[in-house]
Amino acid sequence: MTDHHQPARGKPRVALVTCTEFAELEADDRLVIAPLAARDIAAEPVVWDDPAVDWAGYDLVVLRSPWDYMSRRDDFVAWAAGVPRLVNPADVVRWNTDKRYLDELRAAGVPTVPTGWVLPGESWQPPADGEYVIKPSISAGSQDTGRYDMADPEHRELAVAHVRRLGDAGRIAMIQPYLSAVDAAGETALLYFAGPQGLAFSHAIRKGPMLSGPDLGTEGLYKPEEISPRTATADQLAVAERTLAVVPGGTDRLLYARVDLIPGPDGTPVLVELELTEPSLFLGYAPGTPDRLAEAIHTHLTHAAT
Template sequence: MINNHQPARGKPRVALVTCTELADLDPDDRLVLGPLATRGIAADAVVWDDPAVDWPAYDLAVLRSPWDYALRRDEFVAWAAKVPGLVNPAEVVRWNTDKRYLAELSAAGVPTVSTAWVAPGEGWVPGDSGEYVVKPAVSAGSQDTGRYDLADPEHRELAAAHVRRLSDAGRLTMVQPYLHAVDTAGETALLFLAGPDGLRFSHAIRKGAMLTGPDLGVEGLYKAEDISARTATPEQLAVAEQTLAAVPGGTGQLLYARVDLIPGPDGSPVLVELELTEPSLFIGHADGAPERLAEAIATHLARRP
């Protein structure tokens, strides 16, 4: 276990917050441990819902992989509000863990994937054409997410069953058109990390298409991803900056941000997710990224009283 809670006296202590299934951190996140040690920062992997953790003993608590929170969001948000030195902070966690933030960003002028919302108890009748994605408004790691071709009668039935399953569990459902460019161009994730003068662009990656068909409610917590390095275009960077400019409270409070974009029907990038709570940062896919994340953590430590 990485988590020994006994760093050397006098060193800043940082909790890297994770979940029970990844008690030793996601492999990508482990890449920051060396650069943190080089900077004299002691880091522990700490499970967010472990009642034995002494959170005030840490100078900073960095949300990394608490990916089991989706079915316990209220508990997770309440926990975040009690943790001193949490980054990203609790109010960001509250806002960003419910994807209704997409509607706010769209209203602010950010080009965002079109979304219909189906509240628990509301009826939903699928159309008879087009491909759509059905998913809950609160989820992590593409859990409970499926792709449906409504021209297929079986898919129509499965899509309706998916919405009913979420509704019966009291969960708000999102229905979005499937953006076919993800099958060719892929999804672009733009990663931003804190620097002395604010949030800075660090690197970008390409994610291949993940949704191959309906969700039958039997998947695990994680799905395999096809990741490769990518050079962000000026248009993608512009949309990312526009998105971040609309974050409530501003970007000065953020340690990191991930902006996920897919080309829309006209080829221009549209926002599919803004990840501010527990995003994979893919620091293993860009030279110097582990060091930049360590420096971002050091920057936030320096701001602490």
């Protein structure tokens, strides 16, 4: 049994924050533990809402897979505000866990998927045709996310029911056009880790298309993903850099960032999400990636000690 109160003598202690369902971490996240140990850093998984944890006993607290916070985001944000040496920091967590940040990025000139919002209690009339994605503004892993063909009367009814279901739960619904180029190209996630000069590009992966139809409210914690390595293009890297350049507070404080892009109607990349809180980092999909993350953690520990 882990003792969350007694620091390991002589070694920096790092908490890898997770949730009860992944109490021993998701398999990909465990890949960083050995490279950290090689740097004489003791890392352990810790459940974010475990009341027995003494967070002050850690030299760094790294958000990894606390994927059950979506239904109690206010509690999670309040928890983050009380944790010392948290990365990414609590103000970033507050900003990034509500996808209405997309409006801020769009206003700053970042190409994003056009997004409308339906607040709880508001009525919503679906478009007459076209394919659309509906999801909550606070979500992860494509949970509570569906794809609807508005020319299909049944889909229109299901879309209205989806928005109503979210609103009845006090959640904000996002309405986005479905960009069909993703069916062939998939989604590209670009991963960045902290380095001596700030965030640096690490690697990229491809996610296969995930949305085949309406959400019926019966999915589990997250939908299965089809992942493969990908070489980022110059256009994708340029959009990612534009996105990161306008993150509130700057990127020097960040341990990691993930920029998720899909092809727009003209084929150029557009931002679908900026993941700064608890993204999968896909450590197993590029050589040396666990070491790069371990070195990023070491860099943050070094800065915290000075």
